[in-house]
Amino acid sequence: xxxxxxxxxxxxxxxxxxxxxxxxxxxxxxxxxxxxxxxxxxxxxxxxxxxxxxxxxxxxxxxxxxxxxxxxxxxxxxxxxxxxxxxxxxxxxxxxxxxxxxxxxxxxxxxxx
Amino acid sequence: xxxxxxxxxxxxxxxxxxxxxxxxxxxxxxxxxxxxxxxxxxxxxxxxxxxxxxxxxxxxxxxxxxxxxxxxxxxxxxxxxxxxxxxxxxxxxxxxxxxxxxxxxxxxxxxxxxxx
Numbered sequence: 001x002x003x004x005x006x007x008x009x010x011x012x013x014x015x016x017x018x019x020x021x022x023x024x025x026x027x028x029x030x031x032x033x034x035x036x037x038x039x040x041x042x043x044x045x046x047x048x049x050x051x052x053x054x055x056x057x058x059x060x061x062x063x064x065x066x067x068x069x070x071x072x073x074x075x076x077x078x079x080x081x082x083x084x085x086x087x088x089x090x091x092x093x094x095x096x097x098x099x100x101x102x103x104x105x106x107x108x109x110x111x112x113x
Numbered sequence: 114x115x116x117x118x119x120x121x122x123x124x125x126x127x128x129x130x131x132x133x134x135x136x137x138x139x140x141x142x143x144x145x146x147x148x149x150x151x152x153x154x155x156x157x158x159x160x161x162x163x164x165x166x167x168x169x170x171x172x173x174x175x176x177x178x179x180x181x182x183x184x185x186x187x188x189x190x191x192x193x194x195x196x197x198x199x200x201x202x203x204x205x206x207x208x209x210x211x212x213x214x215x216x217x218x219x220x221x222x223x224x225x226x227x228x229x
Binding site for chain 2: 087103
């Protein structure tokens with residue numbers, strides 16, 4: 001069955017450093033992969049989407065890579081700030097032409113001042 | 114534009130009861146999906162509706178059902194509630210059209226359901 005794993009449940013880094021989160025998947029070839037941010041008690045918020053034919057995508061301090069050979073996506077936050085502290089979720093499309101998303105368990109990032 | 118609105122925000126029910134949750138998508142969005150989020154299982158897909166038709170369904174028992182109205186508003190129903198149904202239920206709308214993929218989902222704040 002389709003499986004998506006985020007490498008760690010928690011990640012602690014110092015303010016100003018680059019945070020790197022990993023998302024691996026098996027038994028599937030997604031057309032695209034998405035990253036979301038979720039704060040406690042709130043719904044996920046969309047950050048970035050990267051398609052299977054794209055290697056890298058950037059948005060301000062965020063960068064996502066997508067390696068379909070390794071079946072892996074990396075999510076980077078450069079110059080991290082305490083306000084970046086949240087849970088980050090990766091999701092891949094669960095089936096074509098529908099809205100089904102398969103989510104990883106999430107990585108909780110804590111940025112310390 | 115107003116975001117995705119879910120009501121109620123919090124709900125406490127007793128085992129065996131049924132519950133109906135409501136979701137109003139962003140204006141113009143025709144795709145509405147529902148997810149269950151628990152600490153142990155994470156975010157799990159329940160079902161998706163597009164133009165009043167269920168397009169996809171997750172691996173949940175038949176006690177979980179939903180529907181979508183002509184104005185794209187959606188409801189989900191859980192019958193014969195069990196303790197394990199306690200979770201955050203999230204609704205997401207998407208601007209994707211028929212056959213269109215590669216668009217993001219906009220989530221509501223969720224309904225926190227507690228079954229006692």
